[in-house]
Amino acid sequence: DGGITQSPKYLFRKEGQNVTLSCEQNLNHDAMYWYRQDPGQGLRLIYYSQIVNDFQKGDIAEGYSVSREKKESFPLTVTSAQKNPTAFYLCASSTGGGRQETQYFGPGTRLLVL
Amino acid sequence: GDSVTQMEGPVTLSEEAFLTINCTYTATGYPSLFWYVQYPGEGLQLLLKATKADDKGSNKGFEATYRKETTSFHLEKGSVQVSDSAVYFCALSVTTGNQFYFGTGTSLTVIP
Numbered sequence: 001d002g003g004i005t006q007s008p009k010y011l012f013r014k015e016g017q018n019v020t021l022s023c024e025q026n027l028n029h030d031a032m033y034w035y036r037q038d039p040g041q042g043l044r045l046i047y048y049s050q051i052v053n054d055f056q057k058g059d060i061a062e063g064y065s066v067s068r069e070k071k072e073s074f075p076l077t078v079t080s081a082q083k084n085p086t087a088f089y090l091c092a093s094s095t096g097g098g099r100q101e102t103q104y105f106g107p108g109t110r111l112l113v114l
Numbered sequence: 115g116d117s118v119t120q121m122e123g124p125v126t127l128s129e130e131a132f133l134t135i136n137c138t139y140t141a142t143g144y145p146s147l148f149w150y151v152q153y154p155g156e157g158l159q160l161l162l163k164a165t166k167a168d169d170k171g172s173n174k175g176f177e178a179t180y181r182k183e184t185t186s187f188h189l190e191k192g193s194v195q196v197s198d199s200a201v202y203f204c205a206l207s208v209t210t211g212n213q214f215y216f217g218t219g220t221s222l223t224v225i226p
Binding site: 004006033040041042043045048058090092100101102103104105106107108 | 118146148150155156157158159160163165203207213214216217218219
C-alpha cells in the first residue's frame with residue numbers, strides 16, 4: 001500500500017540537543033511538506049520541497065533544518081535553536097501539480113522536551 | 115494574504131443531529147478548498163474537496179459547496195454518529211507551490 005510513514009511516533013529531546021524526524025513516502029510524489037501543530041491551533045508550515053535537492057522556508061522555519069536528497073525522503077531536524085519544540089509534527093506530500101492537488105499526511109511525530 | 119477562518123469549537127451534538135461547521139476564506143485568484151479530519155493522535159485525512167465555484171464535495175455523508183459569492187465552504191452532515199467525533203480542518207490551496215492554508219480546526223464530539 002502506498003503512503004507516508006513518520007518515525008518515531010514519540011521523540012524526547014534534551015536541552016541543547018538536535019533531533020531528527022523521519023518522513024518517507026512511496027507515493028512517487030514530487031512535493032513534500034513539514035507542518036507543526038500546537039494544541040488548539042491550526043497547522044503551520046515549517047519547510048516545503050517541490051523537487052529533489054531544493055526546498056523553501058515556510059512561515060516558521062527558524063530553529064529547523066531539512067534536506068531532500070531523495071525523492072522519497074524529507075527529514076526534519078529540530079535544532080537547539082528552537083526554544084519551544086514541544087509539538088505534534090506532521091509530514092505531507094503531494095504530486096505538486098498545482099492548486100487542485102491534495103496533500104496526503106503521515107501519522108505524525110510527537111516531540112517532547114525532557 | 116490568503117487565509118481561512120473556521121467556526122470555533124468545541125461542538126457537542128447528540129447522535130443523529132444535524133452538523134454545520136462554518137468556514138470562510140480570503141484568497142487571491144481561484145483557490146481549491148478542502149476539508150480534512152483528524153482523529154486523536156493521528157495525522158489528517160482528506161474528507162472532501164472542491165476545485166471551482168459551485169462545486170460540491172461529498173464523502174461519507176458529509177457535504178460542502180464552494181460558494182464564491184460568500185467566500186464560504188461550510189461542512190454539513192445530516193445525521194452525525196459517535197464515530198464522527200474528531201477535529202475538522204478547513205483548508206485552501208493556492209497556485210504558488212501548492213501551499214495550503216489551514217483553519218484552526220473545530221473539535222466535534224458526538225454523544226450517544
